[in-house]
Amino acid sequence: MMTRSTHVCRAVLGWSSLGLLLPGLFAALILAPPDAVQGNVQRIMYVHVPAAWVGFLAFFVVFVGSVLYLVRGTPGWDSLAAASAEIGVLFTAQAIVAGAIWGKPTWGTWWTWDPRLTTTAILLLIYAGYLLLRSMASEARRGARLAAVLGIVGFVDIPITYMSVLWWRTLHQGPSILRSGGPTMATPMLLVLLLNVLAFSVLYGYLLVRRLDLQRLETHMLAVTREG
């Protein structure tokens, strides 16, 4: 049932992501220098930041899919939004867990109200709400339509939330932002970070294509079941 172009797409994205992830892993754990202050624990950043980046990227895709679905009405846009939401939840959860694991030995606490971490947590909650709404709708079309509105409101809310938490935090003293290498990052660290960000992004693309394939299969099955 898969077209040839889908096959090619999957293969290219799949192998590229592997081809980027493995060197990225090696660079993160071996090549990159340990942090002057935090030591080797800082290497968690090479998982935490790319995962968080993909989490936000995926939600942007949810936003685009939602807008285009409401404007154009083609179900394909809704499938894109739904698939991206599912994958986005995964990466956002990873980012938060990795962030907490990074925070414990570094700052002595699992959680700080760091603006970026807090906004990521709220993003996770918005994602969860989006997916729950879809599952609670009695008909798929209604769920898709309402979820699209959620995707738009949620996305608009994210920058506002970040700013408000940032202001809120500058009012009170507290553990500072998870940063490494000082105010600006050392170049080798930055390069390794960018490599991993790229690797995670390509991986996101691959997972998206796989999920959309599954969606297409499910839709096809439903159509066939109705006919039969």
Add this chain to the structure above:
Amino acid sequence: MDNWPYIVAAYALTGLSLLGYLWYLRQAERRIRCEQETRHVQQ
């Protein structure tokens, strides 16, 4: 290596969750293809 349990935990959890998601995708695809096969056989 200092604090290595934390590093291992972070990387392992990330990797496992990714593999878990890939496994879920594969299982779902397999289930649907299986149903498609049985349909074809019935027809």
Add this chain to the structure above:
Amino acid sequence: MFWRQTWAVLVKDLTVEWRTRQAFNAVIGFAVLVLFIFSFALGPQTARQRDVAAGLLWLAFVFTGLLGLGRALQVEQENHCLEGLVLLNRTCTAVYVGKVLATVLFLVSVEVVILVLLAVLYNIDLWQHLPALGLVMGLGTGGFAAVGTLYAAMTVQVRAREILLPLLLLPIMVPILLASVQATAAVLADQGLASVTGWLKLLGVCDVIFLTVGCLTCDRVFEP
């Protein structure tokens, strides 16, 4: 034309609220209870309670507001009024804005009662702060109502609506909640509104953005 329709919806909603004012009393009762429970949970030291009075206030507003929102849209759903309203006006924007305004008026009247109770419980001097508090309450409640009405109209169409509405609405409310609490705290601490113009601007921006998004998307939400 738009404003006439909006006014009509507003008057209709307020009339319904007035006719079923037992519900209004119930919501007030709930608000009072919430305030008491939070006070018990925080412990008997009055000084500590005064520190967190602003936060307590807005917590009570939020939980009461959730209740009020859910109920208001439930009534419409039960009688399929939403569809009728939308059919009458070709776009739903007037319906949406009318509902938001009605919700704001309803919620603010409940909030005034909570405010008075808080002042009594914690011995806060309200009178001189009243205009400033009114402004903050208006801005905060406005934003809450703008998104809340939209989300309530959504959740009323799906299962598990009682739990879904808070789950969806509360994450979005974070900026408004933060800003409102900080502004209220500044007013209650006699620092005046001038010290928190940043937060007030944030509230204003939020209100405008959420209201705009609501107007743009409301016809897709109110569809039958």
